[in-house]
Amino acid sequence: MKNASTTRRDEIAAGLARVERRIADACAAAGRxxxxxxLIAVSKTYPASDVRILSELAVRDVGENKDQEASAKAGECAGLPVRWHFIGQLQTNKARSVVSYADMIHSVDRPRLAEALDRAAVAAGRRVACLVQVALDDEPGRGGVPPDQVPALADVIAAAGGLTLGGVMAVAPLGADPAPAFARLREVSAALREKHPAAGVISAGMSGDLAEAVAHGATHVRVGTALLGRRTPFVR
Structure with missing residues (x-):
């Protein structure tokens, strides 16, 4: 009889294999x-032990969306060869904490936040990659700036001494075909790269729409449920 840790490893390995097949199929269809x-494994609500298993399975990018959980998990997983991506909405008073562990912050959506992250990164002696979160719908609670405000915010990030402008991120509108939104994000990215050629990251696509995201130029996909299974509440 398998023990619990072996069973969980098998579950995650099977989920990873399924997700990898989906990404490979999407790439083939898109000629990429x-x-x-x-692939960013979104580990929110999953324990640090799952991150260790992902690392053993050669997953090198892990995403979190709440600082309290992310900082604790990053501490527990110190020493693992993983890059931490912060993908959730972020308050300026969390900037110092997030900068202490995050390698890339996907959800920069206002100059004040960029400035707070810059101060924290400089104080920590780090240089942190940041993405401009683009709003592709009219739901302000989901974060992001309208496409026409992306250039100004990108310039703030690019000029910051502790930050690097990585590119753009977006979440597809709820209950709608994601393809038009991802196509719009690709246009925003292309316009951004005219001034900032190195800002080539397009973070788009999750468990339900990764194929559409890949078809429209995504470079990073954020997958949780399809990889790690049904979520249970995180307990520290």
Whole structure:
């Protein structure tokens, strides 16, 4: 009889295999190479032990969306060869904490936040990659700036001494075909790269719409449920 940890490893390995097949199929359909896509395993609400298993399975990018959970988990997983991505809405008073562990912050949506992150990064002696979160719907609670405000915010990030402008991120509108939104994000990215050629990251696509995201140029997909299974409440 398998013990619980072996069973969980088998579950995660099977989920990873399924997600990898989906990404490979999406790349083939879009005429893209698999190595153009970075899979970010979204570990929110899952324990640090799952991150250790992901690391053993050669997953190198892990995403979290709440600082309290992310900072604790990053501490528990110190020493693992993983890059931490912060993908949730972020308050300026959490900037110092998030900068202490995050390698890339996907949800920068206002100059004040960029400035707070810059101060924290400089104080910590770090340089942190940041993405401009783009709002592709009319739901203000989901964060992001309208496409026409992306250039100004990108300039703030690019000029910051402790930050690097990585590119753009978006979440597809709820209950709608994601393809038009991802196509719009690709246009925003192309316009951004005219001034900032190195800002090539397009973070888009989750468990339900990763194929559409890959078809429209996503470089990073954020997958949780399809990879790790049904979520249970996180307990520290």
């Amino acid at each position: 190479a698999r190595d153009e896509i970075t």
